[in-house]
Amino acid sequence: MSIPVIKEYADEFQNETAELILAIQQHEYQVAITKEEQPDLLNIKEFYQAGNGNFWVAVYEREVVGTISLLDIGSQQLALRKMFVKKEFRGPIFQTASLLLNTALKWAKDKSISAIFLGTAPQFKAAHRFYEKNGFISIKLEQLPASFPVLQVDKKFCTYLV
Template sequence: MNNSPIVQEYSYENQAQVIELILQIQQQEYKIPITKEEQPDLYTIEEHYQTGSGNFWVALYDENVVGTISLLDIGNNQVALRKMFVNKDYRGPSYKTASLLLDTAIKWAKERPVKAVFLGTTPQFLAAHRFYEKNGFISIDLNDLPENFPVLQVDKKFYKYVLDKN
């Protein structure tokens, strides 16, 4: 059996598992006091993320959602990388889930008129910081974000990835 999860576009049938995965990582693993009510986008993924140059993907392993990633179209040929979460059992080199998700999102952005990907993350996600930096994201200051970038209250560290459009 293939050891890698399969990445596919989100569909409504994935919603319950997506919400469960994200809340488990936020609340239990990282002790971030955020509720599903504070994330209404999780209930309107199609309308919120799957428009313009945006999209939302899930990583499936044996039909279980083990990872998520999204690109939110923020206008001006820019997107915000959001909702990147990977079940702790599927992180690392054995499954490559995070890399599969990020590669899918970057490939999608390169096929559209997107010039840059921005993201915000929390100080606690140290492994995520290393992952983004290893994959070509550069750390930027809050003041360097586009004005349309939706900064979340928990976001204190920001990154930018410039797409090569040559």
């Protein structure tokens, strides 16, 4: 059995990327959010692949099965966004989440980033454990940089010192 390949985002992945993210948000976690409420999904290159930011997809047999992005928020800091893995590709067999996160962390280190911040919804318990296991520490909303784009669903915040 092979593992997913992590690739830098290209426009050829646009539809699959948006469909994967929306399916997980809407159907798995019942987050009432639409594609129209996430204009970044329609403009990934311009939104995420600017400055020190980037966006990656995990591809398994030509199917997008995971995503992760780093949004440049200035001052050598990044926001981790859009980390989603298709249910069947979570866990130790495929290691999709670890492959994605390790790619993003290496990118940040290579870019001399000082810190990565993230916000997540309370119901993403497995994600909370995953981030903590990988060196992220919980912080309060007030500890985020002013440039961090807090989303309405974000209630738990973490940082990773690169």
